[in-house]
Amino acid sequence: MTPAVEVVRVARRFGRVQALAGIDLTVAPGEFFGLLGPNGAGKTTLISVLAGLVRPDGGTARIMGHDVTTGYREARRALGVVPQELVLDPFFTVRETLAIQSGYFGLARNDDWIDEILHHLDLTAKANANMRSLSGGMKRRVLVAQALVHRPPVIVLDEPTAGVDVELRQHLWSFIRKLNADGHTIILTTHYLEEAEALCARIAMMKAGRIVALDTTQNLLSRFAGLTVRLGAARVPLAWQPRVLRHEGSVHFIGLDRYDELEDLLRALRVEGVAIDELALEETDLEQVFLRLVGRGVDAGADAAAGRGAGGAS
Amino acid sequence: MTTLRGGWRTLLYKELLRFWKVSFQTIAAPVLTALLYLLIFSHVLEAHVAVFDGRVRYTAFLIPGLVMMSVLQNSFANSSSSLIQSKINGNIIFVLLPPLSPLDLYVAYVAGAMVRGLVVGLGVFAITVWFEPSTLFLANPGWVLAFALLGSCILATMGLIAGIWADKFDQLAAFQNFIIVPATFLSGVFYSIKSLPPFWQALSHANPFFYMIDGFRYGFFGLSDVPPLGSLLVVGAFCLALMLAALALLKSGWKLRS
Numbered sequence: 086m087t088p089a090v091e092v093v094r095v096a097r098r099f100g101r102v103q104a105l106a107g108i109d110l111t112v113a114p115g116e117f118f119g120l121l122g123p124n125g126a127g128k129t130t131l132i133s134v135l136a137g138l139v140r141p142d143g144g145t146a147r148i149m150g151h152d153v154t155t156g157y158r159e160a161r162r163a164l165g166v167v168p169q170e171l172v173l174d175p176f177f178t179v180r181e182t183l184a185i186q187s188g189y190f191g192l193a194r195n196d197d198w199i200d201e202i203l204h205h206l207d208l209t210a211k212a213n214a215n216m217r218s219l220s221g222g223m224k225r226r227v228l229v230a231q232a233l234v235h236r237p238p239v240i241v242l243d244e245p246t247a248g249v250d251v252e253l254r255q256h257l258w259s260f261i262r263k264l265n266a267d268g269h270t271i272i273l274t275t276h277y278l279e280e281a282e283a284l285c286a287r288i289a290m291m292k293a294g295r296i297v298a299l300d301t302t303q304n305l306l307s308r309f310a311g312l313t314v315r316l317g318a319a320r321v322p323l324a325w326q327p328r329v330l331r332h333e334g335s336v337h338f339i340g341l342d343r344y345d346e347l348e349d350l351l352r353a354l355r356v357e358g359v360a361i362d363e364l365a366l367e368e369t370d371l372e373q374v375f376l377r378l379v380g381r382g383v384d385a386g387a388d389a390a391a392g393r394g395a396g397g398a399s
Numbered sequence: 400m401t402t403l404r405g406g407w408r409t410l411l412y413k414e415l416l417r418f419w420k421v422s423f424q425t426i427a428a429p430v431l432t433a434l435l436y437l438l439i440f441s442h443v444l445e446a447h448v449a450v451f452d453g454r455v456r457y458t459a460f461l462i463p464g465l466v467m468m469s470v471l472q473n474s475f476a477n478s479s480s481s482l483i484q485s486k487i488n489g490n491i492i493f494v495l496l497p498p499l500s501p502l503d504l505y506v507a508y509v510a511g512a513m514v515r516g517l518v519v520g521l522g523v524f525a526i527t528v529w530f531e532p533s534t535l536f537l538a539n540p541g542w543v544l545a546f547a548l549l550g551s552c553i554l555a556t557m558g559l560i561a562g563i564w565a566d567k568f569d570q571l572a573a574f575q576n577f578i579i580v581p582a583t584f585l586s587g588v589f590y591s592i593k594s595l596p597p598f599w600q601a602l603s604h605a606n607p608f609f610y611m612i613d614g615f616r617y618g619f620f621g622l623s624d625v626p627p628l629g630s631l632l633v634v635g636a637f638c639l640a641l642m643l644a645a646l647a648l649l650k651s652g653w654k655l656r657s
Binding site (some may be wrong): 133136137138139140157158159161162164166168170172173174175176177181185186187189190191193235277278395 | 405406408409410412413416419420485488489490492493494495496497498499500541652656657
């Protein structure tokens, strides 16, 4: 079967930043696939390569078997992209925007499908409102609608729920789930890990232009099965410092592989005379996996700085 | 790679709708500006300037110049402002994601800009002709049409290139104010270059805008500073060169696709 998305050794450099360092990725038709990673990891660059907005320095990318460069017409017809930025054309109404977007794909009469999308995205009442007059959440829904006008088999959503309220987020996800159930391949990038955990059957985690983990969500969770100790203390015993996942003030999150390691940790604390202010055990969730893979020992500040450094590439 | 398919028609429609929705600013305003030029210059100069050895009244001479100037400036303004606005708003992405070829993009943006330029030109003519009804009787309508089409195509293409190149509104304003406006003003809109000193006459011959306006004016009066066929060749070659350059830029994805 032709893969929905096939990326082979795709590389791209922006100045001194290696935004993509040889990505290999295959997504099967009908998958609900998650692309996770910190800011600057290369998620948006990878999506932009698929969309033909960024040209790779090397490697190939195909959508439904069509090369994004040599077969760009077919590739773009097979792909719907919901961009991360909240962009709109202020000259037009919602319906005009969708009719024009349909026309770009050569679809002159698309009113029935446009009506259906408007209905599903709860935009029917705003169909004749000017784009400028919409709230942020409505603009986001129009972006989703625009990506769907040509009924693409592959839909890419680049952080579609950033800055969207909880109610709309739920509504949007039930619609995307429905599209997936109807056979559309969904590729999602998100910062909300619980969202990826709940929706995506398979996940790729990116860091600094590379894929550092690629597996089913279940396997990722079980591969990193283990525990996280939430330890409130002035410091962490020296030998345990490499195991620290992150800090929140004087609260340290330490990864354990097995329960019996807890005893070792407690012994180390006793030997070094470190007083325990707080201690709790947490089961692994996607966030723990994510932090182990991409953020081990990196605190939030350094992560944000790394994101800024490569921000131009995303 | 560069065959024309359906999507360009929608982009052209969008381009037309874009300026039509703000037609007071995009059509009425430039018509008024041209009318003011006519009122002021014809009032001041009618009695003092003889053109084509006195065979054409200055006001009559001025009308085709103003019409063509309006066509050129508005063709440029349309494609350049549409692109820069889309780039700055970020909504250029809606044009880049669909399967539109470089030729689709070129034809739609340029045809949209040509329509704007020609509509403004017609508007200017419809108002100014009342001041000199004799200009209604075109000596050679075919030449009028040919130069109007070529001139608007050239400026629409220049606007497309400038719009792709510019990252900010002020860069585009600089392109317009320091290249397009001087080139149109110094091309014989307001005077016959025969009235200029030899040095400036020679310099005018290096200005492609001069041939557009001189050839266009030939269509009105059957009189021109240089033979119209030569002008047509110069203007046609210039148009072709710009078209190829613009298509090559679109194909390369320069400043649009990184």
